[in-house]
Amino acid sequence: MWTKEIKVNGMFDFDYTLLRFSFDPLVDLNREERWVRIPLRLGTEKHIVKVRAIGTPYEPFFEIQGNDEAKKDKLMAFINDIFLWDRDLRPIQQFFQKTKLAPLFEQYPGTPIVKDFHPFDCLMKTIIHQQLNMTFAYTLTTRYIQNFGEEINGVWFQPTPEKVASLDYDALRELQFSQRKAEYVIDTARKIADGKLDLQKLSRLPDEDVLNILTKVRGVGPWTVENWLMFGLGRENLLPAADIGIQNALKKFLGKDKKPHKDDIYQMGEEWSPYRSYASLTLWRSIEG
Missing domain, CATH: 1.10.340.30 (Hypothetical protein; domain 2)
Structure with missing residues (x-):
């Protein structure tokens, strides 16, 4: 058994990440205790790594646990890649303060991109x-x-x-x-x-x-x-304008009677480049949970 603690620079709302993970009934997690167990493959080997939040969205701190000490570094590299902890969300938060989505980013700060496990x-x-x-x-x-x-x-x-x-x-x-x-x-x-x-x-x-x-x-x-x-890849500039959730979130946020057309959403999204993925996530978040 090995344990590693890691401090992340900037903001990171792990509780929201757990909420998104919880949509999948097969992900092993506990939102109250703030942990998730992640299946990882190294070649043909299967490993389980537990990630637990012990900090806050403004001071993100995590405890990582695994069983194979010899594979610790490789497994940590996978975990860092999934959670993209090398990205500081503070400049992105500041970027959106100058856009029409500023109220949503004030309401839902530190919303991270977190990749699926594979x-x-x-x-x-x-x-x-x-x-x-x-x-x-x-x-x-x-x-x-x-x-x-x-x-x-x-x-x-x-x-x-x-x-x-x-x-x-x-x-x-x-x-x-x-x-x-x-x-x-x-x-x-x-x-x-x-x-x-x-x-x-x-x-x-x-x-x-x-x-x-x-x-x-x-x-x-x-x-x-x-x-x-x-x-899958954690790219930062995606806006799935045909997504019903994005359309419904913008309908609610803009106070419209009907959902905006995807072409209008793409046009709106020009203001959010090069961080449109964070706009998408924050829009989804505004109508989830």
Whole structure:
């Protein structure tokens, strides 16, 4: 067992992060005790790392625990990459004080980008969730993970690309996936398992290049890519204007009778560049929980 304490510069609202994690019924966390247990893979090895907040949003401080002392540094690198603790949110908070979203950033300071635990898992989840309401989306991902993933000490590891690639469509159809969604999930996993789609290589490309490449994959549209860029890669300048949550949040914030059109949202978002992902997260936050 190893333990490490880390202080983060700037602001970081971990309690909001736990709220977002809690939307997924399979994430092992405790919001009152302020911890989450994270499944990490190092090659074929599976590790569980516990992250607990012991500070405040304005003085973020964390306790990290794991079991394998020899892998401590590699696991800490993964944890830092997920939570993006090297980013100081104070300049971003100051940036938005000069925009129309200033009241929201005053109400919800320190809202961080936190990545999903693995880029492949994030892409599968985003494909499954597209065009579904949140409740049924998580019902499907829960069935998918419980049937094809692995539970270790109460923590779920999602299925690997090779595992998903080996499935036939009926395996997902039996879980209430539509035929098309089953094809999108399995066919995309097959491209990744076969090396035709390299997520690690994609992670090094600019947003526009990733968008151009991934939208050529059947069943992957702009909304899916924008969300994957944000939550799979932690990119800072994404605004999924077609997202119903973003539209509803802006409708509420602007006091309008109807949701703004996505083209109008993109136009609004020009003021929020190069930090549009933080605008998106803060808008979602304004109507969540």
